[in-house]
Amino acid sequence: MSRATRVLIVDDSASMRAVLNRILSADPEIEVVGQAPEPHAAREMIKELNPDVVTLDVEMPGMDGLSFLEKIMRLRPMPVIMCSTLTARGAEVTIEALRLGAVDCIAKPAGNPLEIARDGDALRAMVKAAARSSVRQGPTRLAPVASSGPGQRDVVIAIGASTGGVEALFSVIGALPPDCPPVLVVQHMPAAFTNGFAARLDRESRVSVVEAVAGMPIQRGTVYIAPGGANHMELVGGTAGHIRLRPTDPVGGHRPSVDVLFHSVAALGARAVGVILTGMGSDGAAGLMAMRQAGARTMGQNQSSCVVYGMPRAAFELGAVERELSLTAMPEAILAACRK
Structure with missing residues (x-):
């Protein structure tokens, strides 16, 4: 014992x-x-x-x-x-x-x-x-990517994270260029904290970071953080669509749920990129699998760079993760997956 x-x-x-x-x-x-x-x-x-x-x-x-x-x-x-x-x-x-x-x-x-x-x-x-977590001393400072590069497709990036995800998102979002495709993020966090989290990320990033609002249209160079607590966040209307917030029951004990976001983005097929970062539990595994089966590019954070290798492990073992990557390699890999 x-x-x-x-x-x-x-x-x-x-x-x-x-x-x-x-x-x-x-x-x-x-x-x-x-x-x-x-x-x-x-x-x-x-x-x-x-x-x-x-x-x-x-x-x-x-x-x-x-x-x-x-x-x-x-x-x-x-x-x-x-x-x-x-x-x-x-x-x-x-x-x-x-x-x-x-x-x-x-x-x-x-x-x-x-x-x-x-x-x-x-x-x-x-x-x-x-x-059981791996202790980190602050976010990894990643070299900023100069631009999204030539041949960018019309795509949407969806990211899910939980325990340890704040550090990871500061690293990944902070490295993205101002012209990156729209990014939708579910980070498990108390409802009172997500607006402050978005504001802090916005101050330290070259992209615009906002807490998502129902009906908000998505656009390039902007990251949308799901508000905590009362609603799930979904994408409707394709790559030029808008944010939908739905006050339905928690999924897998979470609201907002990464699975709900990923399932909505799976409708884009190959015009989507799914990323699952450090976190406890299995939220996001089924949704990422749906994205991969629909033709999206999918990736997960590897064990050595995770604070808690729970959500990425569950997605990997399900077969939802196309590539496992270190946090350091993640920004460039995300942008490469967005190119033709």
């Missing part, structure tokens, strides 16, 4: 520490080895207890969670899950934390801490996946 995942909870709220402890301790495969009210105590506990995973509050007195995360990733890189309030400030800091190497994030309720227990199964799965 494998050893339980050892977790250190760092949060200045005693009630939140108690709730997280109760949620995580309900799983026999997880052991909460310590609870710290602030980063200075947490630093000593990390040295003494050697946890597998740290849950870290974004906002704490003395030293904020982001500053503490930077120290962890510099001095003792390890899997960290950020806990953030559903505020604009919380979203901004969380996006930066994920960019710096935090594995994932959970949204803390603004009122009753017990509300977080509704997602107990997801939190426990997240912690166990984090313990």
Whole structure:
């Protein structure tokens, strides 16, 4: 029997520490080895207890969670899950934390801490996946591609990602040229964070990055991030079509779902390129298979460059992935697949 995942909870709220402890301790495969009210105590506990995973509050007195995360990733890189309030400030800091190497994030309720227990199964799965993840120290800086190159086809690029995907998308989207084909992205993320994520990506990219809005027409040089929470994102109307957001039930536990996006883009046949990046679970595998069977070019991130080799593995084992590539090779490979 494998050893339980050892977790250190760092949060200045005693009630939140108690709730997280109760949620995580309900799983026999997880052991909460310590609870710290602030980063200075947490630093000593990390040295003494050697946890597998740290849950870290974004906002704490003395030293904020982001500053503490930077120290962890510099001095003792390890899997960290950020806990953030559903505020604009919380979203901004969380996006930066994920960019710096935090594995994932959970949204803390603004009122009753017990509300977080509704997602107990997801939190426990997240912690166990984090313990198996490959820690990264910030996004890989990829050389920007000068242009899409000659012979560009009229195509649409669809990308799906989950755990570790924020880092990966900063790398891939940041390398794309201003004239690239339209890109549709589903990144599993709390609803309050996707707008801030799109804004941050937009500031650091040569393409325009926006949070998708229903009815928005797609165009070259623009990346559309699916809004979190209430809707699935689909493409309708072909390569000159528009965004459709549908408030239907979650698919595979996700809304928005990568599978839903990929199935909609599969209607384009050979005029589509599908990409599946790092992430926990299997969302996107069936949709990418539908794209490949329809004639689209498909690719997946390889194991060595993934934070969590879950979604790409599921797609590869299903036969949906035409080529497996490192994150470094991904931007040029995507653009090459768009050429005649």
